[in-house]
Amino acid sequence: MDSLPTSIVVLTGAGISAESGIETFRASDGLWANHPVEEVATPEGFAANPQIVYQFYNQRRRQLLSPEIRPNAAHSALAKFEHEFEGDFLLVTQNVDNLHERAGSRKLVHMHGELLKMRCLNSRLVYDIAEDIDFDTECKCCRSPGNLRPHIVWFGEMPFHMNQINRALESCDLFIAIGTSGNVYPASGFYQTAKIRRAYTVELNLDRTGSSFDQHVYGPATEVVPAFLDSILQRQGQRAHR
Ligand code: OAD
Secondary structure, eight states: OOSOOSEEEEEEOTHHHHTTTOOOSSSTTSHHHHSOHHHHSSHHHHHHOHHHHHHHHHHHHHHHHSTTOOOOHHHHHHHHHHHHOOSEEEEEEOOOSSHHHHHTOOSEEETTEEEEEEEETTTOOEEEOOSOOOTTOBOTTTOOBTOEEEEEOOTTSOOSSHHHHHHHHHHOSEEEEESOOSOSTTGGGHHHHHHHTTOEEEEEESSOOSOOOSEEEESOHHHHHHHHHHHHHHHHHHHHTO
């Protein structure tokens, strides 16, 4: 892309957090290789055996809150970019960790939910949660056990913030996908929505994914993301000095 973009949407997936120590989903040693998806990531699995689902998310929450899990250079580059880029910007993450916000990102939506939140099944009110929960944990609004579920979008459920995301995709002139395999709809179709409106589309990923973006840059996120975003900020700086 030669011209300076005016409106950018960035989509991130598990690959951006891999170098922070959080497993991806579809690697040979990834989360879905070690846990049956139907058991821990579907409404039916939760209805059949909530305790297994609570345990799975308790473990992941504990890992996220451990001191060795920290934002990496790719998260930080996106936060810096959001503050310095003069056009419109939206960061859409499929990740349920909080590493983007810990790095300083604010123009951010979590389309697949958040690990540090729970939701009441009755009132749909959402609560921050840092500790383990189980079937006996009382909901803050109902004061009864068994009413809390992870605030995570499971297979078969509608992702969050789709109106805002579609509006941004339809008006962006640059779409960047970072560290996502493109296996899960609707996120896997975002680059096509952006392309229909003639946006330039770029994939920054460790490996080829099979989706046909206008540009592919392969390498670890901590290297390719800062370099790619800096090149846009440099062009912005050059234009200002003309
Ligand atoms: P995946 O595990 O499917 O894909 C991770 C991608 O990141 C792969 O293409 C890897 O090649 C790439 N990758 C790994 N390490 C990387 C690194 N250091 N730098 C750059 N790229 C790297 O994860 P997602 O695409 O995020 O949904 O998965 C999408 C959704 O599937 C998740 O949000 C989750 C899952 O089921 C729900 O749970 C609803």
